[in-house]
Amino acid sequence: MSEPLVERMQGFGETIFAEMSALAVRTGAINLGQGFPDEDGPAGVLDAAVEAIRTGANQYPPGPGLPELREAVAAQRLERYGLSFDPATEVFVTVGATEGIAASVLSLAGPGDEVVVFEPYYDSYAAVIALAGAVRRPVTLRPVEGRFTFDPDELRAAVGPRTRAILVNSPHNPAGTVFTRDELEVIADVCRERDLVAITDEVYEYLTFDEAEHVPLATLDGMRERTVSVSSAGKSFSVTGWKTGWVTAPASHIRAVQTVKQFLTYAVSAPYQHAAAYALRNEIPWVEELRKSLQAKRDRLITGLEAAGFTTCRPQGTYFVQADIRPLGFTDGRELARALPEKAGVVAIPSQVFYDHAEAGAHFVRFAFCKKDEVIDEAVSRLARLR
Numbered sequence: 001m002s003e004p005l006v007e008r009m010q011g012f013g014e015t016i017f018a019e020m021s022a023l024a025v026r027t028g029a030i031n032l033g034q035g036f037p038d039e040d041g042p043a044g045v046l047d048a049a050v051e052a053i054r055t056g057a058n059q060y061p062p063g064p065g066l067p068e069l070r071e072a073v074a075a076q077r078l079e080r081y082g083l084s085f086d087p088a089t090e091v092f093v094t095v096g097a098t099e100g101i102a103a104s105v106l107s108l109a110g111p112g113d114e115v116v117v118f119e120p121y122y123d124s125y126a127a128v129i130a131l132a133g134a135v136r137r138p139v140t141l142r143p144v145e146g147r148f149t150f151d152p153d154e155l156r157a158a159v160g161p162r163t164r165a166i167l168v169n170s171p172h173n174p175a176g177t178v179f180t181r182d183e184l185e186v187i188a189d190v191c192r193e194r195d196l197v198a199i200t201d202e203v204y205e206y207l208t209f210d211e212a213e214h215v216p217l218a219t220l221d222g223m224r225e226r227t228v229s230v231s232s233a234g235k236s237f238s239v240t241g242w243k244t245g246w247v248t249a250p251a252s253h254i255r256a257v258q259t260v261k262q263f264l265t266y267a268v269s270a271p272y273q274h275a276a277a278y279a280l281r282n283e284i285p286w287v288e289e290l291r292k293s294l295q296a297k298r299d300r301l302i303t304g305l306e307a308a309g310f311t312t313c314r315p316q317g318t319y320f321v322q323a324d325i326r327p328l329g330f331t332d333g334r335e336l337a338r339a340l341p342e343k344a345g346v347v348a349i350p351s352q353v354f355y356d357h358a359e360a361g362a363h364f365v366r367f368a369f370c371k372k373d374e375v376i377d378e379a380v381s382r383l384a385r386l387r
């Protein structure tokens with residue numbers, strides 16, 4: 001029998017999420033591994049999807065997305081960030097941010113090209129860069145004074161003659177960093193000097209805490225013309241199962257993304273596009289409440305993790321915290337994550353799966369805090385037994 005999986009995708013077998021979720025089911029452990037909320041999004045948004053189905057939004061929508069959603073996205077970018085995009089040519093709807101990122105990478109990078117990513121990175125980045133036949137060049141985020149950041153020299157050194165793009169995720173999963181304007185200026189400088197495209201993953205754009213402010217890279221001088229920005233409804237409106245996302249970029253980039261995307265999925269589920277448009281127009285106050293509630297959940301989880309003996313960097317955004325396991329006497333996050341359900345009845349994700357330099361991430365495990373307070377409380381009281 002010939003090998004059924006193409007060589008460049010070998011090594012992307014069962015994801016750690018599947019393994020850890022199966023472990024959670026088998027052991028009855030609390031799953032703080034996978035990052036989806038255990039409460040639904042706003043009722044008005046759910047109703048909008050049902051209503052769309054009942055009123056006939058059930059056939060193929062236009063490939064680039066429903067005008068209604070593209071207009072809502074353009075209005076959101078303008079109102080929130082002062083970025084102006086033509087909904088007809090510069091906004092494009094995708095199957096979640098995941099497809100937006102995939103189509104962007106596949107349209108920009110071919111065999112032998114290079115894409116710079118910050119590690120730890122979201123797992124789909126590595127897989128889609130491999131699918132493109134391209135090579136990833138990781139730049140490590142390390143804790144400095146309580147938050148994860150990068151060394152500008154390492155970023156510059158990662159760029160070579162074959163580099164096509166830099167993938168920038170802020171707010172960052174799983175490091176929790178929201179890049180400052182200064183950090184973004186460093187990235188923008190590199191893009192401008194080396195003529196690179198930035199692909200930005202902004203799915204946590206609303207979920208920032210304390211004083212942290214999400215600044216889209218496209219708002220920096222000279223960056224709008226070289227940035228492909230990706231976001232989606234899933235995280236903002238607690239509808240991660242809807243997989244409805246969008247790309248905003250100059251028309252030439254949108255055409256490139258469309259050329260790829262039309263043969264991946266052609267179009268995006270019509271009812272959810274109606275509902276996502278409704279959400280962007282009407283539910284931003286709900287998202288503000290979600291943001292506040294997540295900030296409190298972050299603090300709840302961190303207090304418990306620190307009491308249990310982990311050390312953490314307080315995330316400035318997202319659903320996640322990386323916990324350093326060394327103060328508890330452990331060194332290998334993968335070993336601990338596999339043992340944790342038995343030891344403590346909790347599931348976490350070993351962060352090293354998000355790194356190429358495994359040693360930089362070996363001592364972290366990732367916990368999600370987008371869970372009900374009582375779930376977080378029970379998890380941390382179980383984790384307190386680890387000592």
Ligand SMILES: *Cc1c(COP(=O)(O)O)cnc(C)c1O
Pocket residue numbers: 095096097098099122169173201203231232233234235240243244245
């Ligand atoms: C959840 C997540 C995504 C995926 O978004 P979808 O809209 O569900 O495809 C992309 N990037 C990051 C960093 C995420 O955490």
